[in-house]
Amino acid sequence: xxxxxxxxxxxxxxxxxxxxxxxxxxxxxxxxxxxxxxxxxxxxxxxxxxxxxxxxxxxxxxxxxxxxxxxxxxxxxxxxxxxxxxxxxxxxxxxxxxxxxxxxxxxxxxxxxxxxxxxxxxxxxxxxxxxxxxxxxxxxxxxxxxxxxxxxxxxxxxxxxxxxxxxxxxxxxxxxxxxxxxxxxxxxxxxxxxxxxxxxxxxxxxxxxxxxxxxxxxxxxxxxxxxxxxxxxxxxxxxxxxxxxxxxxxxxxxxxxxxxxx
Numbered sequence: 001x002x003x004x005x006x007x008x009x010x011x012x013x014x015x016x017x018x019x020x021x022x023x024x025x026x027x028x029x030x031x032x033x034x035x036x037x038x039x040x041x042x043x044x045x046x047x048x049x050x051x052x053x054x055x056x057x058x059x060x061x062x063x064x065x066x067x068x069x070x071x072x073x074x075x076x077x078x079x080x081x082x083x084x085x086x087x088x089x090x091x092x093x094x095x096x097x098x099x100x101x102x103x104x105x106x107x108x109x110x111x112x113x114x115x116x117x118x119x120x121x122x123x124x125x126x127x128x129x130x131x132x133x134x135x136x137x138x139x140x141x142x143x144x145x146x147x148x149x150x151x152x153x154x155x156x157x158x159x160x161x162x163x164x165x166x167x168x169x170x171x172x173x174x175x176x177x178x179x180x181x182x183x184x185x186x187x188x189x190x191x192x193x194x195x196x197x198x199x200x201x202x203x204x205x206x207x208x209x210x211x212x213x214x215x216x217x218x219x220x221x222x223x224x225x226x227x228x229x230x231x232x233x234x235x236x237x238x239x240x241x242x243x244x245x246x247x248x249x250x251x252x253x254x255x256x257x258x259x260x261x262x
Contacts, residue, residue, distance in 0.1 A: 087117035087204045092181060100186040105179075112178025115211075117204035118228045125224045132209030135202055139194055148213040160190055167210050168217050174234060180207045 039051035043065040050062035091097045091112055098104035119125035143152040143164040150166035165172065165188070172179070184203045187193040198206065208227055211234075215222035225231050 087115075087201050089116040091178075092116070093200050096185055098182060098185075105182050105186075108178040108182040109176050110178065112181055113176040114229045115177050115204055115207055115227070117201055117208065119224060122224055125227055128205050128208055128227070129212055129222075131202075132205035132207075132212075135198065135206050136209045139197060140206065143191065147217065148210060162189070164191065167214060173214055173218070177207050180210060 039049065039054055041049075041054050041056045043049065043062065046066060046068070048059075048062050048066045050057070050059045087093065089112070091108075098108045117128065119128050137146070141152060142154050143150075143160070144167060145151040145155075145164075148167035150164045152164060154160060155163055165183075167173075181203060183191065184198060184206070185193060185195045194203075208222075211226070212222040215226075223231075
């Protein structure tokens with residue numbers, strides 16, 4: 001009888017202990033049977049995970065491992081590229097100045113009227129265009145086509161109900177760079193935002209490459225001067241210069257003809 005009572009008493013005590021240990025109130029988390037299961041003994045970046053019941057390191061050792069370390073060579077911060085940030089523009093960096101509204105789309109198109117990523121020299125210009133081409137072919141070709149005419153593979157396969165933007169059409173040839181940048185940031189119609197896929201400078205490299213496609217299609221050269229903003233990067237402006245040159249040549253020819261006649 002006494003043995004049975006003792007067993008019952010022990011069982012009751014264990015049950016009471018079990019329920020009280022599992023209960024939490026306010027900042028009290030309850031008793032822990034195996035603290036290693038709840039508190040990581042591994043070192044965590046930027047967080048001191050020291051716990052008094054763990055005996056795998058001192059508080060000072062854990063604090064030491066919390067401190068920032070020197071990044072490995074070639075480490076790139078999230079959302080940045082290795083040469084970030086060269087394209088200094090108060091409207092696009094460090095914060096984009098426009099919201100995802102049609103009103104702000106119009107403002108961005110009007111106010112962002114040049115590409116702030118200016119190549120230093122011819123070698124840098126070729127590098128910018130080369131990287132821009134690589135990014136364009138990864139993120140843009142499937143919809144806008146290799147030539148920028150809107151006839152990408154996805155459109156040809158009938159995935160989209162309407163054709164993607166044709167960068168070779170007059171409305172895009174005459175548009176400011178802000179129209180392209182805003183579309184990359186927020187998307188347009190079926191196109192989704194690519195802000196999380198391209199860094200700030202990478203967006204501008206893609207725009208440089210689009211301008212080069214436009215120039216090639218209209219029979220003009222997208223030069224270092226145009227990329228640097230020393231002359232208009234819009235193909236119609238460059239083609240206009242060509243026309244002016246032709247007119248000047250014709251005038252000179254007429255003058256020479258008249259002189260020959262005299």
